[in-house]
Amino acid sequence: xxxxxxxxxxxxxxxxxxxxxxxxxxxxxxxxxxxxxxxxxxxxxxxxxxxxxxxxxxxxxxx
Amino acid sequence: xxxxxxxxxxxxxxxxxxxxxxxxxxxxxxxxxxxxxxxxxxxxxxxxxxxxxxxxxxxxxxxxxxxxxxxxxxxxxxxxxxxxxxxxxxxxxxxxxxxxxxxxxxxxxxxxxxxxxxxxxxxxxxxxxxxxxxxxxxxxxxxxxxxxxxxxxxxxxxxxxxxxxxxxxxxxxxxxxxxxxxxxxxxxxxxxxxxxxxxxxxxxxxxxxxxxxxxxxxxxxxxxxxxxxxxxxxxxxxxxxxxxxxxxxxx
Numbered sequence: 001x002x003x004x005x006x007x008x009x010x011x012x013x014x015x016x017x018x019x020x021x022x023x024x025x026x027x028x029x030x031x032x033x034x035x036x037x038x039x040x041x042x043x044x045x046x047x048x049x050x051x052x053x054x055x056x057x058x059x060x061x062x063x
Numbered sequence: 064x065x066x067x068x069x070x071x072x073x074x075x076x077x078x079x080x081x082x083x084x085x086x087x088x089x090x091x092x093x094x095x096x097x098x099x100x101x102x103x104x105x106x107x108x109x110x111x112x113x114x115x116x117x118x119x120x121x122x123x124x125x126x127x128x129x130x131x132x133x134x135x136x137x138x139x140x141x142x143x144x145x146x147x148x149x150x151x152x153x154x155x156x157x158x159x160x161x162x163x164x165x166x167x168x169x170x171x172x173x174x175x176x177x178x179x180x181x182x183x184x185x186x187x188x189x190x191x192x193x194x195x196x197x198x199x200x201x202x203x204x205x206x207x208x209x210x211x212x213x214x215x216x217x218x219x220x221x222x223x224x225x226x227x228x229x230x231x232x233x234x235x236x237x238x239x240x241x242x243x244x245x246x247x248x249x250x251x252x253x254x255x256x257x258x259x260x261x262x263x264x265x266x267x268x269x270x271x272x273x274x275x276x277x278x279x280x281x282x283x284x285x286x287x288x289x290x291x292x293x294x295x296x297x298x299x300x301x302x303x304x305x306x307x308x309x310x311x312x313x314x
């Protein structure tokens with residue numbers, strides 16, 4: 001899945017995403033219902049399918 | 064990473080709010096094999112306060128955020144904690160025979176899930192699935208208990224109340240009810256919960272204008288100064304840090 005090379009490439013591509021958010025969720029917060037569209041390269045059909053798994057969510061952009 | 068941690072209970076998912084066409088081209092060009100999905104409108108990114116990429120959020124097997132930050136900021140120790148009690152195989156890899164367990168889990172009916180798992184044979188991973196579900200129950204209870212012990216009475220109350228329903232028919236239901244009762248009986252809890260709700264309300268409002276942020280900081284300072292704030296002061300301090308960072312960035 002995620003290779004170290006890929007992660008390293010992403011790490012080098014640190015970019016801003018726009019307006020400063022002010023409600024970053026601190027550890028200890030429960031994850032709200034998550035809606036992800038167009039799940040690809042995974043057997044999951046919705047985020048609910050990750051139930052009972054620990055999940056590492058990596059925000060990425062193609063550019 | 065998936066190879067190392069996947070069988071221990073970790074799933075990895077990439078999330079983007081970019082256009083599908085461009086993303087697919089990029090994924091294909093990179094030969095990336097990981098699962099990914101689209102956060103249309105960036106709602107999830109906003110929830111997590113994503114300010115730069117890469118940004119990683121790790122959620123443990125009970126659905127609790129245990130890490131949010133840079134790609135290199137978490138440790139194997141944290142991953143080990145996050146995967147404690149996690150299902151070794153994701154739901155979609157289960158045998159079709161386990162559909163009853165899956166259905167019960169999605170409805171958070173843990174007794175039914177355990178009963179259904181007990182009907183499965185070894186070839187359908189029955190014993191493994193049953194043990195994993197039982198472990199999930201224990202982890203959830205532990206989460207509520209640890210919230211209570213650190214004085215997070217609102218978190219403990221919410222978790223214990225939810226578990227009291229989800230664990231219906233299981234002996235652990237009594238443990239969940241005990242935690243909820245302990246919160247009610249705790250003389251300090253009512254005031255802490257009241258202040259925790261105020262902090263949560265400020266967080267939900269997600270102020271973006273300088274004037275609103277400054278007002279929120281004043282409210283949070285008042286909460287922090289309250290002699291009975293307890294864990295609410297800790298939560299207020301975390302939010303103050305985020306708000307100050309937002310103000311700094313706005314300069």
